[in-house]
Amino acid sequence: MLTIKREPPSQRRFFRLTSPAVAVVKDVPYPTKDWSLGGFRIDDFKGEAVVGERVPAQFGLNFHGFSLGFQVEVEVVRLEANGTLAARFIELGDRERELMLHFASSLTSGEMSPVGDTLARMDIPVTPVSTSPKAHEAAPLPPARLKIKRVVYSVFYILSGTALGLYLLLMLYWHTFRLDVDHAVITVPLHPVISQDLGRVREVMVHEGDAVTTGQPLLRIEDDVLTQELNTARLNLDRARAELRTAGLRLRNEEQKLKVYKDISRNKLAAARELVASLSARKTAAEGQLRRLRALQSGGAVSEQMVEQAESRLAEVQGALAQARAEQRIAESAQVAVRNGAFYDERTLVGDLQSQAVSQEDARERVKLAEAQLKLAEERVDRLTYRAPTNGKVLRMGKVVGMTVNRGETVAIVEPKVAMPVIDAFLTQDEVAVITLGHQATVWIPALDRQFTASVTRIDRTAGFVPEVRAGLGDDVRYAGRGTSERTATVQLAFDELTPEMVRELRGGLPALVSMPKHPAFLRAVKIFLGLAIEDPVTTTKAGTKP
Secondary structure, eight states: OOOOOOOOOOSSSSSBBBBEEEEEEOOOTEEEEOSSEEEEEEESSSOOHHHHHHHEEEEEETTEEEEEEEEEEEEEEEEOOOOOOTEEEEEHHHHHHHHHHHHHHHHHHHHSSHHHHHHHHTOOOOOOOOOOOTTTTTTOOOOHHHHHHHHHHHHHHHHHHHHHHHHHHHHHHHHHHHEEEEEEEEEEOOOOHHHSSSSEEEEEEOOOOOOOOOOOEEEEEEOOOOOOOHHHHHHHHHHHHHHHHHHHHHHHHEEEEEEEHHHHHHHHHHHHHHHHHHHHHHHHHHHHHHHHHHHHHTTTOOOOHHHHHHHHHHHHHHHHHHHHHHHHHHHHHHHHHTTTTOOOOOSEOOOOHHHHHHHHHEEEEEEHHHHHHHHHHHHHHHHHHOOOOEEEEEEEEOOOOOEEHHHHOOOEEEESSSOOOEEEEEOOHHHTTTTTTTTTEEETTTTTEEEEEEEEEEESSTOOOOOGGTTTSSSOOOTTOTTSSOOOOOEEEEEEEOOOHHHHHTTTTTTTEEEEEEEHHHHHHHHHTTTTTOOOOOOOOOOOOOO
């Protein structure tokens, strides 16, 4: 019986051709021993290469007298000790592949030569390799060991499957009911010092890192307008005080002059009283003499002329007495006027004590007003000295001497000496919607390699929005976020228990990883369905009707 044994077809992907070709590897040209659409092989390779290394190369073909070449990246698949190097093309382009395919088809169709060896190689079979091990390569296992092997493999696969299932369940639980936040940071409350004025920095009294106490000056700002107002207030106060001194001198001069006037008026009044008393006595004497002369005249003892002379002297004394009494009244009035600050100089009423007193009082009031203005100016200037708001440490000084300062600009930042740190976590809008206040979270501080527990104390989904960009446009910008995938919401957590040593270790700016419980909406729906939660009643009303 005739037995026909047929070799399996070639297992190569591409047929190899020996048509002349040149491969330039590491800037050295080599004639190819053979090549195909998948790669090439060269002899006498003199460079250095490693199997698996990718190097740039240039491959060239001689086609009808034309040299056609292209750049390509190849991978070294074999390097023999005799210098034979085999490489394969990596991501050959469509045009290069078409060129090589056309060249190969031309060779196989007889359009180009030599093709003898090529055609011979096209049908060379490849000897198949048996997939069953031979007896000397692997001896069969005994039945007992084979059973043990099956049991071991079964236990291994069961344990692996169980571990994988538990891992998947754990991942599903953490994905559904836990939220891991990588964008969190330790925050310590800071006290910024904000400028309320315009000016330039005149003096800086502290430096960054210095310890300060409450009210300690940090820096002083100089404002030309306030400085001018302060100088003007001081000049006004000096002028008012000078006017007060002048008014006081005038008043004292007037008081001294009035004192002299008082002595004069008192003397005049005494002289007038003495004169009145003297003239009154002379009048009494003249009246008695006239009565005696009239009695003697009736007896014819004296003449009529002597009686008339006596009457004349009496009339003269009476006139002088009347004038003296008028002078006495004038002196008494002058005494009263002196008490009131005026003096009669026998022609007019002189004296300016009251007006000088009024002037002095007016000057005193102007001094008080100037002092109040100066105090106000000093307070405004003293406001330019910015002080520490609390005991702590200067974290940053935003200005140096000579720099200008605008209103609302931060000139310094003070870190309190004793401040409880908190955690600020940044979430997306979808993540913040499933966080509940009061829930306890786990916090890990990588820098300290310590784990803490904290509770959610504040949720703000608008903290990272940017309404200031569209401020003043009349639009509703409460939810003008940058995007739903960006972390525009913040959640603040407070540490549950901290010792003073922990507070000192938890510095501001340390990164933190937070794991918080989630409260999905479907979980509440399930609780309501199972009766574990009560749905809040919602009252709905129709338009135009009262609830």
